[in-house]
Amino acid sequence: MAPYSEMTDEQRAICEMVRQFADEQIIPNAEHYDHEDSFPEPIVEQMKELGLFGVTIPEQYGGMGLDLTTYAMIVEELSRGWISISGIVNTHFIGSYLLMKFGTEEQRERYLPRMATGEIRAAFSLSEPEAGSDVQGIKTTAKRTADGDYEINGAKMWVTNGLLSTLVFTLVKTDTTADPPHRGMTCFICEKEPGVSENTGPYRGFNVPPKIRKLGYKGVESTELVFDGYRTPADSILGGEQAGLGRGFSQMMDALELGRVNVAARGVGIAQRALELALKYSQERRAFGKPIAQHQAIQFKLADMATQVEAARLLTHRAGRLKDAGERSDIEAGMAKLFASEAGRFCVEECFRIHGGYGYSKEYEIERLYRDAPLLLIGEGTSEIQRMVIGRKLLERHRI
Numbered sequence: 600m601a602p603y604s605e606m607t608d609e610q611r612a613i614c615e616m617v618r619q620f621a622d623e624q625i626i627p628n629a630e631h632y633d634h635e636d637s638f639p640e641p642i643v644e645q646m647k648e649l650g651l652f653g654v655t656i657p658e659q660y661g662g663m664g665l666d667l668t669t670y671a672m673i674v675e676e677l678s679r680g681w682i683s684i685s686g687i688v689n690t691h692f693i694g695s696y697l698l699m700k701f702g703t704e705e706q707r708e709r710y711l712p713r714m715a716t717g718e719i720r721a722a723f724s725l726s727e728p729e730a731g732s733d734v735q736g737i738k739t740t741a742k743r744t745a746d747g748d749y750e751i752n753g754a755k756m757w758v759t760n761g762l763l764s765t766l767v768f769t770l771v772k773t774d775t776t777a778d779p780p781h782r783g784m785t786c787f788i789c790e791k792e793p794g795v796s797e798n799t800g801p802y803r804g805f806n807v808p809p810k811i812r813k814l815g816y817k818g819v820e821s822t823e824l825v826f827d828g829y830r831t832p833a834d835s836i837l838g839g840e841q842a843g844l845g846r847g848f849s850q851m852m853d854a855l856e857l858g859r860v861n862v863a864a865r866g867v868g869i870a871q872r873a874l875e876l877a878l879k880y881s882q883e884r885r886a887f888g889k890p891i892a893q894h895q896a897i898q899f900k901l902a903d904m905a906t907q908v909e910a911a912r913l914l915t916h917r918a919g920r921l922k923d924a925g926e927r928s929d930i931e932a933g934m935a936k937l938f939a940s941e942a943g944r945f946c947v948e949e950c951f952r953i954h955g956g957y958g959y960s961k962e963y964e965i966e967r968l969y970r971d972a973p974l975l976l977i978g979e980g981t982s983e984i985q986r987m988v989i990g991r992k993l994l995e996r997h998r999i
């Protein structure tokens with residue numbers, strides 16, 4: 600009888616392949632790119648060869664056509680290596696989901712085949728300098744011009760892959776008087792030249808200021824975007840002008856549900872890595888005449904960490920499976936994101952404590968994990984916002 604597995608044979612084969620890639624290519628090189636805060640180009644090139652940019656894109660557009668649950672398993676393995684690597688695929692994955700679910704056939708044919716190979720990459724932009732959690736408070740606008748194009752003005756903030764992407768799925772206000780405000784919000788597929796700070800020619804008015812310097816999550820750039828009279832055709836509205844105008848908020852919120860499963864998977868990956876490092880170090884380091892792993896206080900830490908990892912993984916897979924089955928998964932995605940990102944922070948901190956003074960040294964991998972983990976508490980909605988979403992949806996589902 601085959602041993603019990605949570606995974607199908609296909610999922611196991613892909614995860615083993617990605618784990619090997621993480622062990623051989625990501626983990627040994629992460630310290631270098633983290634230290635330099637430079638883009639890990641050679642790793643990304645290999646990811647293109649492995650087809651990792653097209654994992655969820657249907658085969659008819661050149662992708663692998665895998666489901667969200669399998670994608671989450673892949674993200675866990677990549678994040679176990681380094682969460683910045685999963686950051687490079689994450690917004691790309693959200694962009695391809697938006698195209699598959701809401702795009703016109705013309706938009707899909709235009710972008711998905713090149714996205715599947717990684718030739719072009721996508722970013723996803725909701726946040727602004729003055730609005731993050733409160734998405735309806737954004738100020739960037741798009742106005743229809745006399746010739747039928749749209750002109751975008753305003754500033755976006757914290758755009759992961761903001762410089763090196765070709766496409767930015769950008770939420771703006773097309774009707775600033777709409778009440779409630781979300782009815783006046785639209786998602787544009789904004790094109791630009793990848794790697795260019797001040798775009799010219801057809802992309803004039805789309806500027807990318809220098810990347811933001813961060814605590815961790817290095818290597819992948821996070822940038823502001825400044826739209827200053829940027830012109831884009833009406834057919835760059837996600838889903839086309841007729842179907843997409845005023846629909847941006849609900850489209851983006853749908854994609855965020857997926858994004859939450861994705862961040863949850865990153866939490867599982869970083870927690871798993873912290874557990875592995877703690878198990879290794881605690882059996883090597885000796886204190887009071889024996890390996891520290893033989894002290895009960897350390898064993899309790901390991902036990903709590905392993906339990907958190909397992910629980911976070913189960914919640915993440917469950918949220919993925921529900922979404923794949925077409926079931927409602929808003930609460931479950933929120934729970935997975937909340938629990939797994941907090942589990943990531945918890946496990947990383949426990950691993951850091953187990954390392955004693957060495958955990959504070961750049962010689963040890965845990966130092967990077969300690970700087971990387973807090974991002975997961977913030978991105979795709981903070982823990983406070985997850986609790987708000989879960990609480991509100993619970994009351995909706997159980998109204999008396």
Ligand SMILES: Cc1cc2nc3c(=O)[nH]c(=O)nc-3n(C[C@H](O)[C@H](O)[C@H](O)COP(=O)(O)OP(=O)(O)OC[C@H]3O[C@@H](n4cnc5c(N)ncnc54)[C@H](O)[C@@H]3O)c2cc1C
Pocket residue numbers: 690723724725726729730731732733756757758759760813816821974977978979980981982983984987
């Ligand atoms: C490295 C990095 C990468 C990112 N990448 C992207 C990206 O690619 N695209 C993108 O669009 N955004 C991105 N973000 C932005 C991220 O989604 C926001 O930072 C996040 O949603 C929080 O928004 P904020 O920073 O404006 O905080 P605020 O909304 O100002 O919140 C500040 C604090 O107030 C709390 N708070 C806010 N409202 C409430 C409330 N009603 N009740 C209780 N507490 C509340 C929050 O939980 C938080 O603790 C990224 C952020 C980081 C740090």
